[in-house]
Amino acid sequence: MAMSPDPKVLKIQIGIELRRLRENAGHTAAEAAEALGGAVPKISKIENGKQAATPEEVEKLADLYGTPAKRRKYLANLAAQVPKRSRRRTMYRDAVPDWVQRFFALESEATEMKIYEVELITGLFQIEDYARATLLAWEPAADPRLVESHVKTRMERQAVLARTDPALDLHVVLSESALHRVQGSQDVMARQLNHLLEVSELPNVRLQVLPFDANRIAVTSSAALMHLSDQQLSTVYLEDFLGATYLWEPEEYTRYSVIFERLSNAALPVPKTRQLIARVLKKYR
Structure with a gap:
């Protein structure tokens, strides 16, 4: 049975996109509020994901912002999926392809991210050829145009690394297996690890590798x-073969934070991480 998308994520995504549309169109929050016949605080709540916008309200704002028909329809459909009444807490999942856009919306506004990757270099650090190879490994018969579209999107996401308002504080722990799992070719891996060394020098990036010989670590996913500071919320994002799950409860976020801290403590310090990457890089050259 299909599971409903997370209503909290839907509200956040709609709010983020409506705010971008408003700012790109050069309208103030007061003008948006006037279009809805409401007050500025309502627009603030909608844009921060605190209050759901109805499909009708989305349509009115889209009219004001001059939003293209395809995007307008997409956002109105999202708004229609938000439950009118709160439900008891349950596990929500986002199915492909919408979960991709929801994750990107959250990622684009995040002020702090902590990522643990087991088998692959994380998407924000991937070069084009590595990204293409991972996509084709997942679906060898995929339409080349779709693959290139996904690669382009993955590269565009990396703009968050240079974002200053708000700046992103990014801490990544990679399993050493990600350095050895060949994607594409030896040449692709050489260029990918060289890029990894470059991004590890960014002032807002902390990159660590969890070595094979780390003791008492059994995290397999x-x-x-x-x-997100503006929205005053924290979430844990888990992805699997079927889609994505978001965990919102404070105790869940705390638990995963503790696990991440254990991984970070067991991982190599940043200087030794760079040394290990450089050593592995040599075998690909």
């Missing part, structure tokens, strides 16, 4: 912890 990847996870991303995200904090």
Whole structure:
């Protein structure tokens, strides 16, 4: 049975996109509020994901912002999926392809991210050829145009690394296996690890590798912890073969934060991480 998308994520995504549309169109929050016949605080709540916008309200704002028909319809459909009444807490999942856009919306606004990756270099650090190879490994018969579209999107996401308002504080722990799991070719891996060394020098990036010989560590799945200051929320993002799950309870975020801290403590310090990457890089040259 299909599971409903997370209503909290839907509200956040709609709010983020409506705010971008408003700012790109050059309208103030007061003008948006006037279009809805409401007050500025309502627009603030909608844009921060605190209050759901109805499909009708989305349509009115889209009219004001001059939003293209395709995007307008997409956002109105999202708004229609938000439950009118709160439900008892349950596990929500996002199915492909919408979960991709929801994750990107959260990632684009995150002020702090902690990521643990088991088998692959995390998407924000991937070069084009590595990204293409991972996509084709997942679906060898994929339409080349779709693959290139995904690669382009993955590269565009990396703009968050240079974002200053708000700046992103990114801490990544990679399993050493990600350095050895060949994607594409030896040449692709050489260029990918060289790029990894470059991004590890960014002032807002802390990159560590969890070595094979780390003791008392048995974490077998990847996870991303995200904090969005403007929305005053934190979530844990878990991805699997069927889609994505978001965990919102404070105790869940705390638990994953503790696990991530254990991984970070067991991982190599940043200087030794760079040394290990450089050593592995030599075998690909």
